[in-house]
Amino acid sequence: MAITLGTPDGAGLSAAVGALRDWQDEGAPMQLHPGDLGWFWRFGADTTAAAVRTWSRDGRILAVGLLDGPGLLRMTIAPDARQDEELARRVVADVADPERDVLTPGAANIEAPMDALLQQMLAEHGWCGDEPWTPLRRDLRGEPVKESELRIEAVGAERVAERVAVQRAAFENSTFSREHWQAMAAGEMYADARCLIAYDDRSAAVAAVTVWSAGPGKPGLVEPMGVHRDHRGRGYGKAITEAAAAALQKLGSSSAIVATASSNVAGVATYKAAGFEARPEIRDMHREA
Known part of the structure; x- marks a missing residue:
């Protein structure tokens, strides 16, 4: 099955939150957390849903992203999909094409798990590391x-x-x-x-x-x-x-x-x-x- 990019409705937003909950684990790298969506919710449920992007295969969510401000996509990936080549290629293609409604043209940042294949593929397409953050x-x-x-x-x-x-x-x-x-x-x-x-x-x-x-x-x-x-x-x-x-x-x-x-x-x-x-x-x- 092909990977599909989506912007959730109300029910889909709940599913995205559920996926984020499932992916939180003590052994996981710092990643997008349900609380990040919770804090963004201060702008309202509709605005939050409009800022979320999901990548799914055969009805299963593999990645969730939050457009947390102009040119910033904060995302995480299901633990068993972080080395999924098809998923990484699809995300790279989606963020490169403004018509896919993920990122607008120009300068942009993507936050993703450091152990994801996506990091390597973004580098291969001209993206580079930005200023460091310290997880605690x-x-x-x-x-x-x-x-x-x-x-x-x-x-x-x-x-x-x-x-x-x-x-x-x-x-x-x-x-x-x-x-x-x-x-x-x-x-x-x-x-x-x-x-x-x-x-x-x-x-x-x-x-x-x-x-x-x-x-x-x-x-x-x-x-x-x-x-x-x-x-x-x-x-x-x-x-x-x-x-x-x-x-x-x-x-x-x-x-x-x-x-x-x-x-x-x-x-x-x-x-x-x-x-x-x-x-x-x-x-x-x-x-x-």
């Missing part, structure tokens, strides 16, 4: 995570304004809004997610995080974590990250994972301080304009 992991299968004494609260409807304010103050040019949080919280993946806020001793909201479970016994994702720009350098990033790990542990996750640009030295240091271990660097594949 904290094992959650042992003793309960010890949290800091900082006050940590779960976000519900009554705390949305504070969650939004921290996000916008933590990330330059963030457009996060109350409506975005509500759309995210209404998504099918948020049932296995937690949003947390850290408060200082004056009850100011100083940091926030959202975590996403992929199911019991699977790695859970930290996405995103941020500290309010007016409260940095006081250990709040470490505290909220420890709270994130504790929340994932309570959800049954086997580990907490995250990736940040290697150039973000402070971010890497924060995760390490919270008990995360750095793994080998990864790189997107980049196409020049």
Whole structure:
């Protein structure tokens, strides 16, 4: 059977999420996680579905991609299909042809598992490695995570304004809004997610995080974590990250994972301080304009 490229409807989106859940494993390289779609869901279910691409053979999904911004395709591949030559060739052809509605012409990046044949084939077609990212992991299968004494609260409807304010103050040019949080919280993946806020001793909201479970016994994702720009350098990033790990542990996750640009030295240091271990660097594949 030939491989088919698709953009899912509502039912198809659920199937894509299910495939992503199935592919999460402690032995897997850093890859697209259901939580990545969960965070993107802040733009609404229809927009999320329109940003997803699937590659299937005989009705089985072999690869899932998320168009996470202009010129960026974040994708992963079923473990037993990462050396599938037909699949790799089809993806390379699809991203090269704008009429197939995957990538627009010009500069672009593709994030894919480092052990996939796709990496080699993209290189053969002129793509090259981009700036390095550092994946980090904290094992959650042992003793309960010890949290800091900082006050940590779960976000519900009554705390949305504070969650939004921290996000916008933590990330330059963030457009996060109350409506975005509500759309995210209404998504099918948020049932296995937690949003947390850290408060200082004056009850100011100083940091926030959202975590996403992929199911019991699977790695859970930290996405995103941020500290309010007016409260940095006081250990709040470490505290909220420890709270994130504790929340994932309570959800049954086997580990907490995250990736940040290697150039973000402070971010890497924060995760390490919270008990995360750095793994080998990864790189997107980049196409020049």
